[in-house]
Amino acid sequence: MNKPSNTDSAEQKITRTVSVAVIGAGTAGQNAFRQASKTRDDIVIINEGFWTTTCIQVGCMPSKLLIAAADRAHEANHSADFGVHATTQIDGKRVMERVREERSHFASYIKKQVESWPEDKKIDGRAYINQQGLIEVNNELIDAKKIIVATGSSTFIPDGWADKLGATLLTSDTVFELNDLPKSLAVVGAGAIGLELAQAFTRLGVEVTLFNRVKRVAGLKDDDINNKAIDCLSHELTMHLGSDIKDVGTRHTDTQDHPEQTAFINYEDSAGEARQWQGEYVLVATGRRNTIKQLGIENLGVELDDKNRPKNLSIKTGQIGDLNVYIVGDANAHIPLLHVASDEGYSAGNMICGNEKDAYIRPPALPFSIVFCSPQIVNVGMSLPEIQQDPELEYVIGRVSFDNQGRSRVMGVNCGLLHIYGCKKTDRILGASMIGPDAEYIGHILATAITNDLNIKDMLDTPFYHPTILEGLRTALRDVQHKMEIPYQYHDTQEDSF
Template sequence: MNKQSDTATDDTPKEVTRKVSVAIIGAGTAGQNAFRQASKIKDDVVIINEGFWTTTCIAVGCMPSKLLIAAADRAHDANHSAEFGIHATAQIDGKRVMERVRDERSHFASYIKKQVDSWPDHKKIDGRALINEQGLIEVNDELIAAEQIIVATGSSPFIPDGWADKLGDTMLTSDSVFELEDLPKTMAVVGAGAIGLELAQAFTRLGVEVTLLNRAKQVAGLKDDDINNKAMDCLSHELTMHLGSEITDVGTTADGGNKSAFIRYEDSAGESQQWHGEYVLVATGRRNNIKQLGVENLGVELDDKNRPKNLSKKTGQIGDLNVYIVGDANANIPLLHVASDEGYSAGSMVCENTEAAYIRPPATPFSIVFCSPQIVNVGMSLPEIQKDSELEFVIGSVSFDNQGRSRVMGVNCGLLHIYGCKKTDRILGASMVGPDAEYIGHILATAITNDLSIKDMLDTPFYHPTILEGLRTALRDVQYKMEISFQSLDTQKDSS
């Protein structure tokens, strides 16, 4: 997006070194998809990136965390099979655990690296981009004039003010934790969202003494109180959690020459407490990486949380500017498949491929936390439903505490709520903690997306004995409560 001529002026000491149709800043999932799509039509496309040329998912997110969880689950099963008459104690080789995480991560990354390596060198720039007041991109020794700019700079862990200085090398984030050469003995995890829960439980199962702290008396952002309480109950069987705690200070102390971290906090009862240990894993969320990019020089306005204003959720375009902000950078829905779709859309849009230039937002909101038991939310949340006075609903429920297959497998702790609409016989949403939640969530998401009725769902087969039979029980409960509601309404009409 060029705002000046090629010739340098008094305000611009450098001359434009390159003019391109499209400049993509950031080479994660969204950026790579945008580059591939734009390159199909435009030859003068450049992609600029600082740091790793893979993706957040592969480098520091989905894949290494699931690799750690896989190891943790192996250890947990070995150490907790006495009820089945199987007695064993897992011998955990921490160095090998972390080595495999990195080895497999490199394996996944190699496929993306191969693809990036195949791109022409002159179209790739390794460096930090800055958009100046003339709307030109400064990177290394280049000054690039781009007709259209796609910003796909991703996100980084959010660290509370001052914590990095106070904690020093005792502080970990989801970007650094997988670089540990060995498993530590002790760790505090701050934040009980998806990242915090998954990593806290995984390290606990691998023999690390973990303490999980969270400001709210809540896990995984659950908005259904019954599901939240059940999740806390299930997870507390193995996790040491201090929920509803307010951290007042963090820092380090030297004990006999060994530096250790500390956290001072007030617990849910208002009592002052202190934790000491090797590392503090800060899992307080992620923030988009656009604050230092200079997008305001293009006329892009950000709100108080660095989210771009006037963002089209259909295309990622900012107003009528030739600027697109996609993926985690727009702080919309920070999920890989969403970033992929947004990058594809932006890459199509800048090439005037309007048929492909639209973002297909998930037809049904859907989230999974891969702790054990798993946590899933699908569709509308309970507060959203309650807020809409036009919606008449019932809550179908099933406990997995005594569900057949769950009990057989020794994973019988959980609860599912399905929110059913009485007027339409459709599923509005669901929330669950329990075994096989990822699969039950997918089935419910498919049902909502395809507008299936409760009857349609119950007409499908549920094989015995499976954990999925619990889904049928909850659907039957929805159906029963709807029938009772209608009968009550008919009785009221007759009496009037």
């Protein structure tokens, strides 16, 4: 690698020279290391902390394990309308114990894979790139021809909150270590993590209050879908949307001669009234941020913007301009999702092979996100604001409500709305946004259609079995076609209810 010159620094002794150094052993880093190892023997992977992944350790898997327990409890407690009456007893310690047990089970597969890698290619420690562009880690100084940065992200905590809240502060990195369910909990942030955990803890009997600075949930950009999401979720969630948190802290109280520490949040509600929340814990779910700035990445010639995102990033490979530097996964802050990190790591690992022409590069991932609250929230492809900002796009919105959709009503999950954004010039789907039952499956179908360039007629020629929730997708597609003024034999914009 071309190292920046620095005549003021003392000459340092290089302890190892390698073709490739991968920094970070999460989803992106592990994929990059595996692929690069197929063509390069002189390679190292450097990692600080756990050698599994964010998804397995503190993200996707433990949160879904908690949601699974919560859904069991919710169904048992809300079956009276079906003539089924039950009383549940929730064992909070067992709930949290199972989350960790199953998490360990999933992590064991990753650990076995990592253990199979040669020991001399794994370095456990914090890497720093010095002014000569060399990697300092432990007592080593490594000269790498190419560097793949996959250092992931860490939870974001507002300034001063950690000191003010102390032991009452939780994040998605620590919440799964609780030995028991708390009695009360404030969740700050109504993004994917905040929504999922707030609802899960609510369904498990915790008194939860959800705060968000804006009157939006899950980052939804379609106003109608956002409003419907708030309507559906507010049936069981206590939400203070549009609230402005002024201060946080703790106070000591004596309860039956036992001193306790209570957290508090001082805030203004959406009407501007000063209010206070008090409870056991504050779960901060205000997002995650990459940590590459502290890596010394600028010493490789990488420029960052004001949000620490690398400039000149290739979304296909993660390469930074013409530098021999690749930044992949959450580290590049492009689309912080596991499947994107996996593809970016795979592509970067392939790029370092000698014959770059034949390297297999996975195409950029289609924007596709799922929030596993109930009802689920899905966004696929272009968002409505993105479409509206492009004067060349002539679009229509196909719509279906799930409030009276047949199978949804049968199942008692009939709250939801789907918008499909169709392009009138091409008869193709530009994107979609949805809250509703089975949204994860509808989202996958729409993502497949966009990826494979299927037109609306192609979609409607596909069988839709009756009675299924997926019939709602057909109704929305028919509405798209009707608004495009394309004749169709079975045109019907009504909901598939019966």
